[in-house]
Amino acid sequence: MLGYAVIVLAIVLTLRYLVTGELMPQQHEGWDLWGYALAISLLVGSWLASSHNRMGSMVKQIGGWIAFICLLIVVYGYRHELGSVKDRFFTTLMPGQTISQSSNRSLTISQSKDGHFHTVLTINNQRIPFLVDTGASTIVLSPGAASRVGFDPDQLDYTRRFRTANGVVYNAPVVLKKLELGGIRMQNVPAVVNGTAMRRSLLGMTFFNRLKRYSVHNERLTLEW
Structure with missing residues (x-):
């Protein structure tokens, strides 16, 4: 049982490292009194459980309750950091998934396997997939996406002329009445609206310019508003 307690202590220290980036407590933290109380209570509780004295059962129950209370205190104290760990877990598990962090008014989008950032916006109550393209000066809808959000591509005026790597294309200016992405x-x-077919609509700078800021770090795109 003592060996199991050592494993538990190692798990506690590993979780601390994942949450804070530090293995040992810093001076200003007071050595994480409650976190280490949890580890010690588990260690001592496991040792007592291995003994066969008459008080072993009662002490084990008391130790278990102490460990549980300490665990609740630690989880509550690190609730914001644990939320960040949750977000990193899901963005790793589901690349391209948008994770909302409403507490600090930000969104995190993980990089997909193709090296790009993909997300889904709700436009005029329709969910439309987008490829993030900060090199595009505006939001570019494919003809199919335009139809879904209420535009008739055949009735638009394609007055804007753009030169691309594939040649000259014509676009029709529109206004999106309502756009949502997370919060x-x-x-x-x-x-x-693009004049020719596209595999996916582009999320360009007319979206990003309305944000407070955006940044890319460790294969994650963070949007703040």
Whole structure:
């Protein structure tokens, strides 16, 4: 049983490292009194459980309750850090998944296997997949996506001329009345409808310019508003 207690202690220290990036407590933290109380209570409780004295059963129950209370205190104290760990877990498990962090008004999008960032926006109550493209000056809707959000591609005026690597293309300017991504809400956002078919719509700078900031770090795109 003592060996199991040592394993538990190692798990506690590993969790601390994953949450805070530090293995040992820092001076200003007071050595994480409750976290180490949890580890010690588990260690001592396991040792007592291995003994066969008459008090062993009662002490084991008391030790178990102490460990449980300490665990609740530690989880509550690190609730924000643990939320960040949860987000990192899901973005790793599901690349391209948008994870909302409403407590600090930010979103995290993980990089997909193709090296790009993909996400899904709700436009005029329709879910539309997008490829993030900060090199695009505006939001570019494919003809199919435009139809889904209420535009008739055959009735639009394709007056904007763009030169791309594949040649010259014509776009039709439109305005998106309502756009949503997680906790982000935008209204009357300028966009264009592409004159030719596209594999996926592009999320360009008319979206990003309305944010407080955005950044890319460790294969994650963070949006703040």
